[in-house]
């Protein structure tokens with residue numbers, strides 16, 4: 001006990017001595033950041049011990065100088081970012097992360113981390129970027145994340161996450177503009193709450209097991225530039241309301257079980273549309289002869305493996321990729 005107190009006291013003195021003036025946060029809080037980092041370290045291993053950056057996370061230097069650790073300028077000694085992408089890490093993400101209360105950016109992309117996304121991340125109200133893409137994370141997307149009301153980027157691409165996309169997501173994340181859940185095992189419907197994300201620009205739901213219909217209300221996302229619903233089990237028709245997405249550059253609904261005709265609003269969707277991928281569905285009907293006239297930037301269209309009939313429209317001059 002006495003040793004623990006002495007250790008803490010020493011930490012306090014050290015971090016106090018290192019803090020630039022004026023000190024804006026307490027020494028105890030800084031000691032807590034160091035303890036949290038050591039706890040994060042203890043839950044991970046380097047898969048390339050010879051070049052381990054984690055080994056440098058030791059008390060021979062101040063933790064603000066540890067590889068991947070970025071401390072705040074406004075709050076000296078408080079960890080603002082963990083940038084540990086491609087650090088060759090295995091192991092798990094420690095719930096102690098939630099003790100880094102000034103954390104704004106968490107980047108663990110391209111490692112081999114397993115286990116679950118700690119629900120405790122919901123305690124980090126300052127988080128702006130969470131990028132856990134290309135790991136082997138399992139379990140569900142914790143609903144507590146909707147507590148992170150400053151979150152702008154949530155990147156979870158290429159993991160083994162499953163369960164439903166929580167219906168709370170979006171209810172409070174009004175700044176979220178990139179939501180990347182592609183290449184996971186998410187199931188259930190596309191939650192309506194996704195339509196309540198006014199800043200949304202890039203929505204990637206590609207390669208999951210999502211079912212049900214495309215919500216009409218997605219047309220509320222007026223700033224949306226990239227909508228990727230490819231390779232799921234979506235059914236029903238494309239809502240004609242999607243024609244309101246006038247900032248869209250990519251629209252991909254290929255490889256689903258969608259049916260009906262393509263709403264005429266889609267042919268007028270956005271003068272900046274670059275890609276339209278609708279192949280491998282059950283669409284029917286005639287492609288109007290002026291279908292692509294209002295899509296001057298279109299370069300990629302895939303429409304094969306549907307049940308369209310009639311002739312290919314002539315207004316396709318600029319298209320370089322065409323599967324029909």
Ligand SMILES: *[C@@H]1O[C@H](CO)[C@@H](O)[C@H](O)[C@H]1NC(C)=O
Pocket residue numbers: 032035036039096099
């Ligand atoms: C995180 O904070 C909690 C509550 O303040 C504390 O009980 C716990 O020991 C801390 N964990 C680490 C690893 O610092």
Ligand SMILES: *[C@@H]1O[C@H](CO)[C@@H](O)[C@H](O)[C@H]1NC(C)=O
Pocket residue numbers: 055056057058059060061
């Ligand atoms: C501690 O980190 C330094 C670099 O900051 C490194 O040179 C040293 O080998 C590390 N010590 C251990 C025991 O890994």
Ligand SMILES: *[C@@H]1O[C@H](CO)[C@@H](O)[C@H](O)[C@H]1NC(C)=O
Pocket residue numbers: 047048051052053086087088
């Ligand atoms: C990751 O591992 C590879 C292969 O083992 C190695 O070439 C690379 O330098 C390692 N990167 C880091 C940041 O340790």
Ligand SMILES: *[C@@H]1O[C@H](CO)[C@@H](O)[C@H](O)[C@H]1NC(C)=O
Pocket residue numbers: 119120121122123124125144147
């Ligand atoms: C949500 O944030 C509030 C305020 O920051 C906090 O008190 C609460 O514990 C958080 N909830 C979860 C589930 O983390």
Ligand SMILES: *[C@@H]1O[C@H](CO)[C@@H](O)[C@H](O)[C@H]1NC(C)=O
Pocket residue numbers: 192193195196217220
């Ligand atoms: C979409 O916008 C309409 C009109 O502004 C609104 O009535 C509706 O509640 C919104 N839907 C969602 C899911 O946010």
Ligand SMILES: *[C@@H]1O[C@H](CO)[C@@H](O)[C@H](O)[C@H]1NC(C)=O
Pocket residue numbers: 233235236257259282
């Ligand atoms: C595809 O949708 C049709 C109805 O449009 C339905 O009869 C069929 O079972 C669905 N197929 C799959 C694989 O979900």
Ligand SMILES: *[C@@H]1O[C@H](CO)[C@@H](O)[C@H](O)[C@H]1NC(C)=O
Pocket residue numbers: 264265267268288290291292294
């Ligand atoms: C696009 O909108 C214009 C004006 O509303 C209309 O004349 C035209 O037929 C529409 N194009 C298609 C392919 O529906």
Ligand SMILES: *[C@@H]1O[C@H](CO)[C@@H](O)[C@H](O)[C@H]1NC(C)=O
Pocket residue numbers: 293295296297315316317318
């Ligand atoms: C081809 O692209 C150019 C430049 O973006 C545009 O001016 C032209 O109208 C396009 N042609 C067609 C047939 O869409």
